[in-house]
Amino acid sequence: MAMMNFLPVVARELRVSARRPATYRARVWSAAAAISLSLSLAYVGFVQLGTPAQIGKYLLALLAALGFLYAQVAGVWLTADCLSREKREDTIGFLFLTDLSGLDIVIGKLVARSLRPLYSLLATFPAPVFGLFLGGITLADCLRPMLVVVDTLFFSLAAGLLISSLTRNERAAFSGAVLLVLYFDLVGPALAAWAAVRGGPAGSAATAEFLGGLGCSLSPLFLLIAALDPLLGGSAPPAMGEYFWGFFWSVHGMAWAMLIAAGACLPRAWRLHETRGRSGRLRQWLELLTQDVRDAFRGDAQRRRPITSDPALWLAERRQPMSLFALAGLAMVGLAAFVACALIPPPRPAETVTRILIPALWLLHQLLKYEVALHAARPLAEDKRSGALELLLTTPLAEAQIVRGCMLGLKRRFLAPFLVLVVADVLTWIYDWIGTLNSAEAGAAGLVLAGFIIVQLIDLYVLGWWALWQGLSTGNARRALHSAMVTVLAKPWICALFAAGPVVMLTRGALFRGPWADLANPLILVSAFVCVLTGSCARAMGGLQDEFRSKVAEAFTLKPTTPRWFSRELFRRG
């Protein structure tokens, strides 16, 4: 009976996915990206490195790392909101009117959502095999990372489904899924570090080693490291590669456990909002007790200013508190940095402490960017969907005033956190200066720090504009957030990579050797950053200025067709 139920759901979902052109487009684009990346890396490798064996190894490692990242992000992205959305829209109850069980629905969703990323990953797999022809790697070396990537995809899909089965809220679902995957990724390294510190003659060495081993074995990141370890030279004995199959089965088992847990939770959790009684009263009590704290995060105290002073700003400041993801991330990064610093043996060298603090601060800057993008993307997207923007445009408020209010709200909200981070950066630099650096090194480090702070500020500014624009034009906060993060954080690096390729090819690598390399590398990087960020900012600001009203009203008007670069019309003379 279970098979009877399970297969129709899967078959139906697969049929729907098979009809989507995006499924095939994703496959073609990922294969093209993998091939172009392999060829450009091979070319650069021949110019810079020389030995084909080395190139093959680095190519395989790079593609495996990118595939791993893609699997983690895609898995969470595709599944985190799939069940919670059905709960919000109250459609999941209809499924339970049939003979379907929770597990049937969960596996159906898993198969449907995994099709596109799985196709994309399978399409990229021939590219690393190119390394086999270059030599230096065996077939087993080549197959292990592929297995890891597929297993990681399964793991992150299962994590997303588990969180989705427990929540109703979109933001909570995404935050929870990302945190769960990050927890499994980072708990292994943290416990292993603890085990390494506690190891040796200490009394709790055996416990520490056991916990370290347990954490590592459940971490997909460690699984990848174990797969690549024999390839990239191996670590100190016992080599990580020896643990590969143990890690693999642990991660795989954990994914199945999460899937079964999701199936078990779903029939119980979908009516959770109707529950009353002791837990409901307890929640009310907690809400009452934490009212002041939540008000502080919401900025309600600021909102008590009269609406007549600046209505657009008043509206922009009526938003939600900091996301769970940001709060939990803040706590995790802070705690991890504190624990790591505390674990360093007593004469704590400043250099080691700084090495821990700098990545922690960098992570906090990224969290701040995420928060800025989220808070910029939501207001216009939600107001457009609910129709509030149309009502707002019937008032004497001008479009420019609304946009200015949104930006001002963002600045007021995030100026203080940004300044706190800048102060922390500067304090770390001073600590490093006093501890280890001489004045020349400190000057150079100060210049790097100043550049870093300027780049962060520019990133935040462009992120705010782009997320506002995408929120308005798509009407979907999640898509706007995704677009903003990709455009501002990933696109400049991708552009730098694609700009460096032709320059290396045309100059036969001459500009990237010797003294010219110190000039050419930063020049290409800075050009790519300036080019992408100014272009995005100009597009967003122009769009918000010129197309605000038409974007708000596009649900009621005929949408203008965007002219395409390549069409049949191209061959017509004119």
Add this chain to the structure above:
Amino acid sequence: MSATPGASPTGPSAAPPLGLPLPGPAADPVRVIRRSLRCFTCGFLGVVPGLGLALALEAINLHRFVARETGETGNPERFHLCFGAGWVILALAGYEFGSFTIFGLLPAFLGWSAWRLWRRYRHATGVVWNPARAHLYAGVAFAYAGFSSLGLLLLMLIRVASRLP
């Protein structure tokens, strides 16, 4: 190119015959003028080689949108792609026959491109009056200048790099 239905200054056009797609939205004169001015600004800033590449591309995109919206005759995509294809051919010729070929052909190519742009500005007519049309084409000219300066910079880099050990 046929005029955008419903975009005529004399009022909405007649209903399309059965079986044809619905008419597109009417041109918004305010949007057309603002986009034309923005095209000028982006193109002007896009002259800076390399750094202004994205702005130059934005100017070209704005020209395409405005040309389509105002129903200008001719195919704007084809027009810009011809310019790009010319640069690609020039680069390939230089790669194959040496960079002197490029420096020999470049003035002719740039002159031909400028003449095409001028001819389009003079003769391509739209059904919607655009008072900022001169700004629109000036923006495109600046963007072309930006692309050309980037191309020249790359050529010089290649020349310098070929002399390096």
